[in-house]
Amino acid sequence: MDTILSLAAQNLLSPIILSFALGVAAALAKSDLNFPEAVAKGMSLYLLFAIGFKGGASIADHGVDGQLIASLVVGVMLSFLLPIIAFGLLRTITRLSVLDAAAVAAHYGSISIVTFVAGSSILEAQGIGFEGYMVAVAAAMEAPAIISALWLISVKGGGEARGMDAGLMREIMLNGSIVLLIGSFAIGWITGKEGLAEISPFITDPFKGVLCLFLLDMGLVAGRGLARAGGAVSGRAIVFGVVMPLIGASLGLASAWLLGLSVGGAALMMVLSASASYIAVPAAMRVALPEANPAIYLTLSLGVTFPFNLTLGIPLYVALASAVIGG
Amino acid sequence: MDTILSLAAQNLLSPIILSFALGVAAALAKSDLNFPEAVAKGMSLYLLFAIGFKGGASIADHGVDGQLIASLVVGVMLSFLLPIIAFGLLRTITRLSVLDAAAVAAHYGSISIVTFVAGSSILEAQGIGFEGYMVAVAAAMEAPAIISALWLISVKGGGEARGMDAGLMREIMLNGSIVLLIGSFAIGWITGKEGLAEISPFITDPFKGVLCLFLLDMGLVAGRGLARAGGAVSGRAIVFGVVMPLIGASLGLASAWLLGLSVGGAALMMVLSASASYIAVPAAMRVALPEANPAIYLTLSLGVTFPFNLTLGIPLYVALASAVIGG
Amino acid sequence: MDTILSLAAQNLLSPIILSFALGVAAALAKSDLNFPEAVAKGMSLYLLFAIGFKGGASIADHGVDGQLIASLVVGVMLSFLLPIIAFGLLRTITRLSVLDAAAVAAHYGSISIVTFVAGSSILEAQGIGFEGYMVAVAAAMEAPAIISALWLISVKGGGEARGMDAGLMREIMLNGSIVLLIGSFAIGWITGKEGLAEISPFITDPFKGVLCLFLLDMGLVAGRGLARAGGAVSGRAIVFGVVMPLIGASLGLASAWLLGLSVGGAALMMVLSASASYIAVPAAMRVALPEANPAIYLTLSLGVTFPFNLTLGIPLYVALASAVIGG
Amino acid sequence: MEMHDAKRIEIMIEQIMEKRLTDLLIENGVSGFSVLPVRGGSGRSGQWSRQGQISRAEGMSAVVCLIKPERLDVLLDVILPVLERHIGVVNITDAKILRAERF
Amino acid sequence: MEMHDAKRIEIMIEQIMEKRLTDLLIENGVSGFSVLPVRGGSGRSGQWSRQGQISRAEGMSAVVCLIKPERLDVLLDVILPVLERHIGVVNITDAKILRAERF
Amino acid sequence: MEMHDAKRIEIMIEQIMEKRLTDLLIENGVSGFSVLPVRGGSGRSGQWSRQGQISRAEGMSAVVCLIKPERLDVLLDVILPVLERHIGVVNITDAKILRAERF
Numbered sequence A, B, C: 001m002d003t004i005l006s007l008a009a010q011n012l013l014s015p016i017i018l019s020f021a022l023g024v025a026a027a028l029a030k031s032d033l034n035f036p037e038a039v040a041k042g043m044s045l046y047l048l049f050a051i052g053f054k055g056g057a058s059i060a061d062h063g064v065d066g067q068l069i070a071s072l073v074v075g076v077m078l079s080f081l082l083p084i085i086a087f088g089l090l091r092t093i094t095r096l097s098v099l100d101a102a103a104v105a106a107h108y109g110s111i112s113i114v115t116f117v118a119g120s121s122i123l124e125a126q127g128i129g130f131e132g133y134m135v136a137v138a139a140a141m142e143a144p145a146i147i148s149a150l151w152l153i154s155v156k157g158g159g160e161a162r163g164m165d166a167g168l169m170r171e172i173m174l175n176g177s178i179v180l181l182i183g184s185f186a187i188g189w190i191t192g193k194e195g196l197a198e199i200s201p202f203i204t205d206p207f208k209g210v211l212c213l214f215l216l217d218m219g220l221v222a223g224r225g226l227a228r229a230g231g232a233v234s235g236r237a238i239v240f241g242v243v244m245p246l247i248g249a250s251l252g253l254a255s256a257w258l259l260g261l262s263v264g265g266a267a268l269m270m271v272l273s274a275s276a277s278y279i280a281v282p283a284a285m286r287v288a289l290p291e292a293n294p295a296i297y298l299t300l301s302l303g304v305t306f307p308f309n310l311t312l313g314i315p316l317y318v319a320l321a322s323a324v325i326g327g
Numbered sequence D, E, F: 001m002e003m004h005d006a007k008r009i010e011i012m013i014e015q016i017m018e019k020r021l022t023d024l025l026i027e028n029g030v031s032g033f034s035v036l037p038v039r040g041g042s043g044r045s046g047q048w049s050r051q052g053q054i055s056r057a058e059g060m061s062a063v064v065c066l067i068k069p070e071r072l073d074v075l076l077d078v079i080l081p082v083l084e085r086h087i088g089v090v091n092i093t094d095a096k097i098l099r100a101e102r103f
């Protein structure tokens, strides 16, 4: 308990969390501080490239074991499963329509790569190692949740989902973030330690600083969303936004234990299961379920769950992983 | 005298000044070299974040003393006072209308954060330390001048100033640069030396290089402004653009001496008093005094005073501060 | 032969080439991965500034010799000559009109600065030094080819070329890339080793990493161009896109040998002669020869020759330069 | 295809006044509009470009607003005071719109 | 100066649907259009802005398409199904064009 | 509300020709126009997009110009030679403007 609190305090006072808080505060105070769209996108491309590359290079270094495949399979299964739990929970505790509940559920089965990046930064700061291929698991968990959500609608009949046509499927599997993450992972793997050494002053040294600026921008976007969303999201939905990551994290922990992951790997599996998408899935929902209300799913994933994970969630998951796996 | 000349020469041949000169030359030669707006804005966000953070971290390191409050108060007073002097001078030596003179005066009471950044870079290169909280003084000096200018108009009756309504007031106090500067200052203060160590490869190491590219862009903008302004600005107004910073710097030096600042702190107080705004104040003027001519105040602040300070002013101020405070 | 193969293999598996390949693959797979225009432009400004500055600083370090002038003169001559060879070859082996053949020829006489940057990165990775002024040669070789191409049209009568008026001439000579390259070269030269030391953490350390991201974007653009161009470019034109760089490189090698350049300098002279422009010349062609088909010249220069040089060409040129000059 | 009459109002306005204008539109029940960036231009106050700028002071936006013809006068009454002392232009064209239930 | 009648169709559409729309235009022989960025706006689904965004999910484009008047109905038949369930608006104005051989 | 007749001319033009066009406009006394970025499009010379581009060679702008109706012919005479050999389109719509003293 003590460790959790001190971990949380240490996390809350780190530059990256404070930068996020600054963004939220500036947005709520209606400051005109903002990042141009192109700069925000540039930083996200940088973060994806760096995290993928470093993951791949660490595999090259430590070699692949059977766990890689097993972890990928388990990640995909979690991503299929979590939306069903989320959907049930939403239909029980909130009054969301089938359509909106399914759309929200898709977000929680998928993952937030920035939460993953923040999680791995915190692990590194604490000197806790983790399996490099967790980046690949992250990529594998992006898409399956979308299929689950569309299946839920076809079963529960909440409206007419533009069926999962081949075009949409390809668009989801080949969306920019996944391609960049997997691609740079592969490059890191192929070029290994030497490749890393060549570009380390670009992808390792300034990484945390870029993450600060990026989270500052995320804070601005989240804060503006919160200010704007106002009535769109009920109190019960907000409860969901905090409870669901805890359920996800528990399943993630159990899976990690079954897989025999390290403490760091387990913490990241929890982070992935607990986090909710706000890049890939919203875009897919605009195509597949245009009638679902974006204000609901963006507010929950970006305005509630993302800050929760960033501030309290991650230190909690790290502490639990240490206790269960490390102990 | 010798030191001043050698300092000026050394300054004039530094990469940051030469980058600015390259920009001016390219613009005057009508080259199509240019930076996209988003990139320029991204660099300015980076510089503000870095300078604020480093200022805060240095406070965490050296602790706060009574001077901090005193310096802030004196800074605010200078920002209120300087526009009145500038206004008097403009009405005496130029033929500007009350409206235009007041608008120009507002710029000279406020500060240019890039000039401040350049000043602190030059101090660092010469191994001269300064009070970390000068960043906070810079932020405090941004806004008061605007109030002075509006007051001048209401007294001198030069036209109908859209009164300083609450909306405009909040907009000025919460403009992006101030919020980012104060916010990152606070983050640097809270996270201190450790926080700085974490993101130093991002905010310290590449800082000067980014400043070069940014000043290259500033040179392009200033050069284009000069080429375009043509007749808009009279010879006498240009004299004002060189004399006013010297007056400001003198008052800054006197204030620093009263406050007991270090040589570096005194030099920066001079830089702040001598510099003229070209981001926050022009935006405020477009709202509060839309009839004032932007060509006049932008040409003077960005085309005359900014290059003057950057090339000759700063080394002069450093030399004077050394002579008066250090001697 | 052995060295060539191992050099090529080593090159093909470097992060920068793999990043380019990732971009091409993502584009062909129709992924929505893309870089905002402003970010791409920002990276290209960074690369130009860095490469120019480092070239200038290395001159300041090693001093100028008679070779500098000689190399510039030879470079300009090559740039005038190569379009004539290219034009003859195109008219012999393809069915391109005089107009299109001249437009393509202009591209091959001019140079690709990114290919030059990639070449110098590869040399550095192999510890092979080169003359710093090769950057200046690169800048000198950008424009003459355009004049050759317009001359070819006026002689061969392939349509009405909007004569080389003074406006267009100035636009070409003062285009952003040339000005930035020459300007930062001058700054590097003036500020020398000390200037370099000041901004080295910005222009040297992260350089390769930025180059990776930039080549990723180039891959995306090249891949999309290839996918789109489809029928626009015949098989014979593609043969030209591979043979012409080999001819150019041979002439570059001969020139380097005459000039007495080092192995690295010779390799870079080959790279310059072999590479085809895709920034400055296409823009000039849109003004001077608007009826020439951009799909042809962009596909050949960016879609065929650029990848060829990047993957197989450069290691081949380095190996040949080592054999001929070094042996 | 059923089409309905509408007016297309295009307001070129200083960026610094943009939020004031759109706030006013929303306050007065005009909740539909789109804002397009303007990269440069020329007018009585000279020529300008946004390249390399960092300040919002120089720069304009185009606010495009489709409304029912009968609401045009109300809208103009609302927006004119904001524009009055500022640079920029307003133009109105007759347009047809689909899906009129949205206006 | 010879001018020809044309229709100017301006479609404000979600960015995520843009490619689908333009693919459809090309498939149906409407090979001329321009896409302009939209930086923000407001409609029935609230106000939004692209500042600081990284996802394509929120954000719109303006697709401007000039066609011969007689092709308007065909065009609308083609694009309406794409827009139907999505947010956004379409407006059509009468225009004159030069160089009609291009359409 | 007093409104005045005007013409709204919208010229989609290659970015590389933009400065030539606007210089000509100013030279011929047409000192009011706005330039909007165009992010992509399609025409007889194929489809294109500015994403990830670094060169000005591919890319277009929309120059919007409001003028008094009686000046339209003069304006067209001036700009057509610039556009003639280049890709791009021009459309003209009838518009009403406020504050006619500005034109």
Ligand SMILES: Nc1ncnc2c1ncn2[C@@H]1O[C@H](COP(=O)(O)O)[C@@H](O)[C@H]1O
Pocket: D012, D038, D040, D041, D042, D043, D044, D045, D046, D047, D048, D060, D086, D087, D088, D089, F031, F032, F033, F034, F035, F064, F065, F066, F067, F102, F103
């Ligand atoms: N006649 C016009 N047509 C299109 N845009 C215009 C026109 N006049 C002015 N503008 C735009 O409005 C801005 C300010 O105009 P002005 O108030 O005349 O200085 C210009 O920079 C243009 O962007």
Ligand SMILES: Nc1ncnc2c1ncn2[C@@H]1O[C@H](COP(=O)(O)O)[C@@H](O)[C@H]1O
Pocket: D031, D032, D033, D034, D035, D064, D065, D066, D067, D102, D103, E012, E038, E040, E041, E042, E043, E044, E045, E046, E047, E048, E060, E086, E087, E088, E089
């Ligand atoms: N009346 C209108 N005029 C101009 N743009 C509109 C209008 N209504 C909607 N839009 C644009 O279309 C987007 C979606 O509108 P809506 O479907 O009403 O939520 C808005 O955010 C605006 O960018």
Ligand SMILES: Nc1ncnc2c1ncn2[C@@H]1O[C@H](COP(=O)(O)O)[C@@H](O)[C@H]1O
Pocket: E031, E032, E033, E034, E035, E064, E065, E066, E067, E102, E103, F012, F038, F040, F041, F042, F043, F044, F045, F046, F047, F048, F060, F086, F087, F088, F089
């Ligand atoms: N009918 C049209 N409607 C709108 N924009 C067009 C049209 N035709 C061409 N354009 C624009 O002008 C560019 C060049 O067209 P083109 O000269 O036909 O290749 C296209 O890429 C579009 O951006």
Ligand code: NA
Pocket: A082, A107, A108, A109, A110, A111, A112, A248, A272, A273, A274, A275, A276, A277
């Ligand atoms: Na999840």
Ligand code: NA
Pocket: B082, B107, B108, B109, B110, B111, B112, B248, B272, B273, B274, B275, B276, B277
């Ligand atoms: Na000042």
Ligand code: NA
Pocket: C082, C107, C108, C109, C110, C111, C112, C248, C272, C273, C274, C275, C276, C277
């Ligand atoms: Na060449």
